[in-house]
Amino acid sequence: MSDEAASVSASAAARTDGDGDGHDGGRIHDVAVVGAGSVGLLLACLLARRGLDVVVLERRPTPPPPTASSRAIGIHPPGLRALDVAGIGDEVRRRAVEIRDGRVTCEGRTLGAMRFPNAGLVRSLPQREVEAMLEDRLATAPSVRMRRGVEVSTIRDRGTHVVVRGTSAGESVGVAARYAVGADGVRSGIRSLMGADWHRRGGRASYVMCDTVDDTDARQSALLHFEPAGVVESFPMPGGRRRWVAWVRRPPTELDATAMATIVATRTGAAFSTDGAGAPTAFEAAQHLARPIAAGRVALVGDAAHEISPIGGQGMNLGWIDAVHLDRELARALAAGAPIDVFEAYDRSRRAAALRATRQAAFNMRMGAPASGLRLRTRNAAVRVLALPGLRGVLARAFTMQWL
Structure with missing residues (x-):
């Protein structure tokens, strides 16, 4: 583990919150990830390897089986490099078709x-199989907690941390974290809660x-x-x-x-x-781009930040690359106690990448039209x-x- 990761992990061990929010026994996690799709799971795996205290909140009570229908199948070289960092790259190579x-x-x-x-x-390789591998990896990570069946309804930025609230089996749930990430897909509730616009891009x-x-x-x-x-x-x-x-x-x-x-x-x-x-x-x-991608202590990743046409196979891989960038930004912020504008560079760089992806996908769709x-x-x-x-x-x- 790097000195940066070790210092973050050590500082996270005894964090508590006394502001009376009534969440998670007063515990403040390092990062709350909302959404356990392939991008949210990858981000949690990347953060786990640093020893960070992570909670993953997922609306679905059980994961879909690996055999379930999967739209995404293409794993491009940059995406595979991200899976390598998470520790499942060799298994992906073994199962996938070249x-x-x-x-x-x-x-x-x-x-x-x-x-x-x-x-x-x-x-x-079908996305569902990759998700199953990532979830198996997370099951061995002591610093990550998976909470399924949680429907998030509010998120509040307290300045020093955020409080995410929702329900699970009819019971109120509250989770606090230094930072929160919306990895909850194209219909992202976190995007709506942070007030981001959903701008239509060319190509349909x-x-x-x-x-x-x-x-x-x-x-x-x-x-x-x-x-x-x-x-x-x-x-x-x-x-x-x-x-x-x-x-x-x-x-x-x-x-x-x-x-x-x-x-x-x-x-x-x-x-x-x-x-x-x-x-x-x-x-x-269809294609859309969130604006902003990040605000305060909340950031969006993957399809929550940008909807890219699957023609050309870019969406899933672009989300994984987002996760790699966000992992680095979160580690630096937590190690340094950075101010809440820590996501400014992330917002700028991932917006630029998403714009390039939407342009290429729009070109692909034009080439394939009658x-x-x-x-x-x-x-x-x-x-x-x-x-x-x-x-x-x-x-x-x-x-x-x-x-x-």
């Missing part, structure tokens, strides 16, 4: 291809998604079909499965595996077996140019989020 290359086609013709170097591989589209048995000959390839009727993407998954995602003007009234297979076959000519296919889902990709005539020819020509040797490295760097 995506070693990507191919872009249109109407049966290859527009471009790229191969990722070993250091820049994207890995595919509808998609349908289905996981099937992978019967392609591309078990380590991302396949992008930029078809005139809209993009169809597919990515390998563990267990010999493949995820298919398709742009739609509006989701079919009756969405099942057969409807999804029809969309894919009609546009690409490729067929997949519906035997063993999961239940398809429809979703709308096109015909001159627009189709122009788009295909642009893909061919981006796939040239001189630009291929830049494209691969953007695709694997190395710029974050």
Whole structure:
């Protein structure tokens, strides 16, 4: 443990609060994390390795099973580095499928291809499995307490600490901490409680998604079909499965595996077996950015701070990188007894990163929208140019989020 972490841990051991808030027996934690999704759990793991006193408050009474449906599967190199710090990177590598290359086609013709170097591989593993690993890691951390079934309703900044209140099984719950973090997703209650605005960013589209048995000959390839009727993407998954995602003007009234297979076959000519296919889902990709991301002793992280289109696989990884930055800021603040504007640099840097991510995601959505005539020819020509040797490295760097 570093000298900084040791001093923080030692100073945290006997903290109590006498202001009469009636919370947690008068105890003041170092950090209260609201939300036990992949980003909140990662942040708690990072803080735990410093020996910090952390309480995690989660609305759901039980964690979803690792086999539950999961939208996010792509783990990019910066995200994997964050998981390494948390101590689960090697297990992720063991379970995940490596995506070693990507191919872009249109109407049966290859527009471009790229191969990722070993250091820049994207890995595919459902978010639920990563969350289960992080929660197992936290279970061995003596300085972290997980409290499930807590619905947060208020948060008050007392100047020296914050008090988070809510209910659990009909009983009032109060928790005090030096700092609080909202990791409670796109519909963040903490964001609303801190009075942050939710600004709409460019890029919006509808998609349908289905996981099937992978019967392609591309078990380590991302396949992008930029078809005139809209993009169809597919990515390998563990267990010999493949995820298919398709742009739609509006989701079919009756969405099942057969409807999804029809969309894919009609546009690409490729067929997949519906035997063993999961239940398809429809979703709308939208983009928002909170302003501010932090205020006083409260900060937002992950989807609570920014909603990024999942097209391109940036949202989960961007949240993990937020957690790495926030972990450092919190450790410094707690070690130094910093003033309440400690999150100013965090707000500025993560806002800039989120803006870059929304711009890239909006570009991805535009490229995957339906096109015909001159627009189709122009788009295909642009893909061919981006796939040239001189630009291929830049494209691969953007695709694997190395710029974050």
